Amino acid sequence: MPRRWLRLGIDVGGTNTDAVLMDGDQVLSWHKVATSVGIADAIVAAAGTVLKQGGAAPDQIAAVMLGTTQFTNAVIERQRLNPVGVLRLAAPATTAVAPMSDWPADLAAVIGDSHHLLHGGLEFDGRQISAVDEAEIAIAARDIAAKGISAVAITSVFSPLDAAMEHQAESVLRQTLPDVAVTLSHRIGRIGLLERENAAILNAALSELAIRVIEAFGSAINELGIQAPIYLSQNDGTLMTASQAARYPVLTFASGPTNSMRGAAVLSGYSDALVVDIGGTTSDIGLLLDGFPREAAMTVNVGGVRTNFRMPDLLAVGLGGGSLVREDGRRIGPDSVGFELTKRALIFGGDSLTMSDIAAAAGQMPLGNRDRVAELDCVQQALATARTMVEAALDQVRPSAATLPVILVGGGAPLLDGFAIGGGEIVRPDHGQVANAIGASIAMVGGECDRVFSLDGISRDEAVAAAKSEAVSQAREAGADAGSISIVEIDEIPLSYLPGNATRLRVKAVGNLSAAGI
Secondary structure, X not given: OOOOOEEEEEEEOXXXXXXXXXXXXXXXXXXXXXXXXXXXXXXXXXXXXXHHHOOOOHHHEEEEEEEEOHHHHHXXXXXXXXXXXXXXXXXXXXXXXXXXXXXXXXXXXXXXXXXXXXXXXEOOOOOEOXXXXXXXXXXXXXXXXXXXXXXXXXXXXXXXXXXXXXXXXXHHHHHHOOOOEEEEHHHOOOOOHHHHHHHHHHHHHOHHHHHHHHHHHXXXXXXXXXXXXXXXXXXXXXXXXXXXXXXXXXXXXXHHHHHHHHHHHHHHOOOOEEEEEEOOOOEEEEEXXXXXXXXXXXXXXXXXXXXXXXXXXXXXXXXXXXXXEEHHHOEEEEEEOHHHHHHHEHHHOOOEOEHHHHHHHOOOOOOOOHHHHOOOOOHHHHHXXXXXXXHHHHHHHOXXXXXXXXXXXOOOHHHOOOOEEOXXXXXXXXXXXXXXXXXXXOOEEEEEEEEEEEOOOOOHHHHHHHXXXXXXXXXXXXXXXXXXXXXXXXXXXXXXXXXXXXXXXXXXXXXOEOHHHO
């Protein structure tokens, strides 16, 4: 009998850590533990349990896929961030607006004010604003070194068109700071200068934490006796290696909800649907298109900072299992008892009325001691309020008047009753409570091309073919099986302000993780 090769999917959230053992798309076992015990301990507890329940040996695990909110939480909480040296290549342009000008004061204070506005950058048509001055970069490098800063973000105006200046600045910088963690903005963000610079700074600020978190993940997996490679899920629903995640931690932002949406697609069999992922504090609501979350088209706010790198288009509502219920069920949240649910909820002997109490009283959630909430008289009102909150959010996310199924996942899914909501059929897939870990375990490997082509020298078809080829090549290099790679997204934006009949092409390719990659 051939040996079964299995996948281990783990989602490390702020409240719970979920683990699933997968044989293809089949769930063999799953388990939840509280993350409050510590990242490594939570992974060992959750993953160790699913291995035991699934009857699997550590050497049967072919790959470990991890999703995490650790980096998002660090930005939101203003904790575990390191100071950053900022180099902007743009002078004499853009000097009127300093880096981080619109950042929240408390977050800016953590990052520091080691900002250097240097010569360089491009005009919108590709002409130089000014040449890079290597001497002033060297001066900036010495200043950063004197301050003991270990991470630098380098941004050049219109570097997504031509990144040569950012690479040149990095080369000069490393002559003084050979071991500094450098983030080049063109590798993360898109055309807009300030939003792209913000994303690069956030990435650099997470560089030290990223190393510690990835090491903790590796330590936990090794403790389980698993020798398989580790991948982290990105916020576009694809995977990256642990080493890539250590360099680009911001690409994991919102990967938790993305995993839940990918898991919802696989568990339900729907590729086009609305997804409601109900957790302990919030409900994340998004749209599935061809099995992947719709990507946000505008700037995305992360911890009060505007960014423009890829993120799923999600709407968060203050409704979760730990959400506090007031005014006889007419007001829910946005505050929540969070990971203290088992201490503060009425069904666990606490003194706080939560949505978990409401769901338990209604017989929708087999949790705690239902007798403690048997006399509640606001149950129907609270359930109606919750339904109204979700329906309003669905109306904002729905792309048109067309009816779409609504897939409910997450540990708080039982908070909603009935068979339809917002005009769509409610789908409650099996194992939906761990859809996030399942989404991580079945994530595909992706590649992306985001380039500006001049159509004076080549035809549009040739440009599209070149962009597709580059995206496919990147997916293959990232570990995708060549035969499984397909193009899932093509965006074309004509750039009338550029010479040469220019157009911007963004192409995304995805494929299954190859056997060679595991």
